[in-house]
């Protein structure tokens with residue numbers, strides 16, 4: 001999937017961030033917060049027009065950087081740092097290839113003018129990228145005396161399983177007016193986030209949905225640390241948009257999250273695990289295609305030599321990996337969550353059906369779509385090279 005679009009979304013409460021932050025006058029620092037992993041300090045940000053302000057903490061690390069041998073490995077716990085971490089700038093976006101809009105005329109054959117304008121606004125904020133990208137941001141209401149701990153809203157960004165970043169969304173207005181702590185998170189994307197060459201996820205369950213593991217790790221971080229920001233770990237709502245909503249739906253039924261009490265409520269906006277593009281149907285087919293393009297020989301016996309393939313991909317540069325171009329059938333995904341037996345069970349569809357028939361979900365669930373949700377896809381002129389017969 002190249003570009004997922006929902007021109008009008010409920011995520012509108014969270015607005016594109018870059019301009020707003022740039023406009024912030026002098027930043028007064030917050031007191032130092034002692035997290036489980038070290039000390040950090042953010043800054044106060046005024047919420048224009050409302051006479052309110054929030055304490056903002058940007059670029060807070062929540063996991064060990066998934067680099068080197070940690071590429072294609074489940075998210076690892078953070079080590080403690082020494083000194084005060086100044087949480088005043090967003091962490092880099094995870095490695096991603098941005099939609100090509102350099103030629104406006106050509107771009108307009110694939111998308112509406114409004115969509116092009118929003119992409120033009122987004123892309124500069126996505127240019128700073130690094131594989132060391134597992135950071136989150138917090139927006140905390142600033143009241144002299146909160147009457148109780150604040151509920152927490154964690155936002156999983158959408159756009160695509162291949163691009164997007166927490167830094168595109170400013171949680172300050174929602175935090176100040178809703179009197180909730182808003183947390184936005186980065187998670188691994190593309191091949192680095194979802195490479196799954198496992199031919200037998202039933203016989204050998206192995207994590208492949210690294211992006212989902214990152215989301216779970218961030219939710220663990222919230223459980224461990226949100227009290228120090230006056231948040232209530234017992235009142236966490238996760239909100240996902242588009243591909244982020246699909247991820248969240250998978251987390252709701254994931255055995256990797258079961259019983260951990262990471263969140264109490266889920267809000268799915270413009271996406272779910274049952275969206276046709278939500279899960280990759282034949283992950284091995286695409287994994288083999290990617291491996292070939294990267295010059296990694298695909299072992300005859302992929303079941304036995306699974307690790308050999310991962311080793312080869314760990315040797316490639318991020319740029320090489322981003323160059324991989326997979327043939328993606330229209331309306332479907334070639335990269336994204338797929339059955340790995342650990343985060344997504346082979347019988348996940350039955351799980352969902354059962355949930356529906358029993359009229360009972362493990363968490364409170366709110367979902368919604370807009371009337372123009374996939375308008376963008378239909379506006380796009382068909383490109384025969386991207387359709388597999």
Ligand SMILES: *[C@@H]1O[C@H](CO)[C@@H](O)[C@H](O)[C@H]1NC(C)=O
Pocket residue numbers: 103104105106
């Ligand atoms: C931009 O795209 C249009 C339409 O595809 C094409 O005719 C034109 O030559 C392109 N311009 C440049 C500068 O590449």
